[in-house]
Amino acid sequence: MKKQILVIGSGVAGLTSALRLQHDGYTVTLYEQRDHVGGKMGQIKGNGYTFDLGPTIVMMPHIYKEVLAYTGVNPDDYIQFTPLDPMYRITFQDGETIDATTDLEKMTYDFEQRTPGTAQGFLSYLNDTYTKYQVAKDHFIEKSFRKRTDFYNPKTLWNALKLKTFDSAHHTLSKYIKDEKIQKMLSFQTLYIGISPKKGPSIYTIIPMIETLYGVHYAKGGMYAYAQALERRFKELGGKIVLNTRVDEVLFDNQVAKGIRIKDQIIEADAVVVNADFPHAMNNLIKDPKVKGKYTEEKINNMAYSCSVFLMYIGLKKKVPSLKVHNLYFGGDFDQNLDEIFSGTLPHDPAYYIYSPSQIDETVAPLGHEAIYVLVPVPELKTATFTWTDEIKENYKQKIFAKMKQLEGLEDMEEHIDFYTTMTPPDFEADLSAQFGATFGLAPTLGQSNYFRPKNVHPYAKKLYFAGSSVHPGAGVPIAITSGKLVHSEVKKDV
Ligand SMILES: Cc1cc2nc3c(=O)[nH]c(=O)nc-3n(C[C@H](O)[C@H](O)[C@H](O)COP(=O)(O)OP(=O)(O)OC[C@H]3O[C@@H](n4cnc5c(N)ncnc54)[C@H](O)[C@@H]3O)c2cc1C
Missing domain, CATH: 3.50.50.60 (FAD/NAD(P)-binding domain)
Structure with a gap:
């Protein structure tokens, strides 16, 4: 049987x-x-709009x-992935934008134009990080640690040393790249797994390298x-x-x-x-x-728990062609933003992310409309020094809306909203049984x-x-x- x-x-x-x-x-x-x-x-659906509840960025589609x-089937008969170029657009507080692309020559050239000398640092970072990635993949990620000797053996310990993981992601990166904006651009990705680039182990500098190597894709x-x-x-x-x-x-x-x-x-x-x-x-x-x-x-x-997120899913009765599929916006002081997230305070000038799949996928919003997903990293519930009351949710929504209304095409967004819902850390705890609403787990x-x-x-x-x-x-x-x-x-x- x-x-x-x-x-x-x-x-x-x-x-x-x-x-x-x-x-x-x-x-x-x-x-x-x-x-x-x-x-x-x-998935969240309403009024003709379709939103992904959580993950949006497809990395390593081969996995x-x-x-x-x-x-035994052809995956393409079940799911269609399309590479995105640019992978995402980053906008800094002063309005400057940088597009992240898998076109290595262009990316390196753009970095060098911003700050001469960055090309060498960027290429060295990619080279060194690729080596770490191979070690991490072969000896740690794709291996289950069942018993003590699976880890405590000379080969694994030697490989652990090769990862040089005791430094923080941001500090490791700063050894290669001096330009502060590029540093941010290549280190914020630790937030994808809910940890601060200032504190998260340096191994997570592999994320932007993986993006550059395999691209960021969109699932139809x-x-x-x-x-x-x-x-x-x-x-x-x-x-x-x-x-x-x-x-x-x-x-x-x-x-x-x-x-x-x-x-x-x-x-x-x-x-x-x-x-x-x-x-x-x-x-x-x-x-x-x-x-x-x-x-x-x-x-x-x-x-120790990862951070959480405040999410808004917005259906908009107009097109906003200035948006890419993935858009990241930094606030004024990123260090303070990180301190607030990880010390339990609701960030007062947060970095946030907008996902707008309707830019390239007509199935997720009515014709001429946009599906807009807004994500703001916030503290998980154990660390949070406040409670998610309706008033806090509304005030935070207004804070983020005020920022969004400064973006091209979104100035009058409130007049065009015909769907709106949110997910907060307590929702992740109640609906998905995520301990302390920590969206990325331990x-x-x-x-x-x-x-x-x-x-x-x-x-x-x-x-x-x-x-x-x-x-x-x-x-x-x-x-x-x-x-x-x-x-x-x-x-x-x-x-
Ligand atoms: C907002 C957000 C954005 C993200 N963005 C990205 C991204 O862009 N790219 C990326 O790669 N990753 C991203 N992630 C991370 C990624 O989504 C997660 O790591 C992954 O989806 C987690 O999968 P999981 O298998 O751990 O289970 P979960 O998704 O946590 O699912 C666990 C399931 O167990 C069910 N369950 C719990 N208890 C019980 C019970 N007692 N009985 C029955 N069912 C139960 C829950 O309802 C849930 O369906 C994001 C995550 C979030 C939340």
Whole structure:
């Protein structure tokens, strides 16, 4: 008889592990508390507009495609990616803009024009970072740390040293590039995974290098199209998805996972994969102290969390051709902005990001309209020194609107809004069970990375696996996909 696997949560890591396992002959059932799959890669629809809930920037599309290809189909029949050029536009407080492009010659020339000498620093940065990327990929990201000796062995420790990761991303970059605006342009990306470039380990300088190498792509229909592609393939292979169903507990017999409980219904299985946010799962789904191990509620609550975001999804009854698909706007003092986010204050002059897929995709907004998604990094709920009351939400919306109205084509935006909704940190906590509303999960500090991050194979129980942003290797869609892939291979070793 086929082995039964239960997956809790349909985030991208849950879908990836479920699909791979179903393909390999297991009977997989996936439980999701929401009414659609994807988790943070969800979708918001209203008044003819379609918005991606969370992720928008597709990096390394080959990683996305590989999951589908593994199941024997042509990924292009399920999802279409288009490279974007420019990848994104950055606008500084003084109005200066720089377009990030994969055209290396142009990028290098533009940097050199701004500040002579930058070309050499930029090329050296790419060269050195590429080496680190290879080491990180081969020895840390694509490897599951099951036991102590998987990490504490001469080869891995030597490779860890090669990553020179003790410095911060921003400081590392400043050794290559002196121009402050370019420094910002090549270091803000740590915010993609919810950490400050001033504090986040230097390894995350690989993000802009990866963008330059592989480009930034757009998935037709939006990022949610990828969750739908995985869902479609999973169902084609006979996988079962149960929506609108919250799992209440993972059940154990003598520290061996035996199934799950949904209200008073018990469902048995040969293994359980948890894609729900690891800290949330530990505090809520795992009741047995022996299985919690060191992850007591106190320990979980004291761990370091990534920042959160304030999101506005705006349907606009007009076109704004001055926008690119991805647009980043810096406020006045980026250092202060970062300090505020990570010390619990609502930033008073924040950097923000606008995503406008309707620039190139007619399926996401009515003809002649724009779908505009606005993201502002804000503190997660543990650090926040304020509460998200309706008044705070409205005031913050007005603050960001005031900034947006200074942009070309958006001066009269308020007269053209015919759809508006938001997601705040408490919404991420309530709707997606993200602990403290930390949108990118546990922070990837050194003490919470690689061997030290919660593991794909739970150390305190058999047949219990974790896939998702808060476990190894970490947050971001390609990395969460990798987490699902690692879980798939670990389950196959045991079950
Ligand atoms: C606003 C935002 C912007 C982002 N931008 C990007 C980007 O541009 N590019 C990029 O690569 N990454 C981006 N990310 C990060 C990326 O979206 C995440 O790292 C990734 O989607 C997380 O996937 P996951 O598998 O960890 O699960 P999640 O998406 O967290 O899904 C977990 C699922 O488990 C379900 N669940 C929880 N508990 C239970 C339960 N008890 N029973 C049943 N179901 C349960 C939840 O409802 C949820 O659906 C962004 C994230 C956010 C929030």
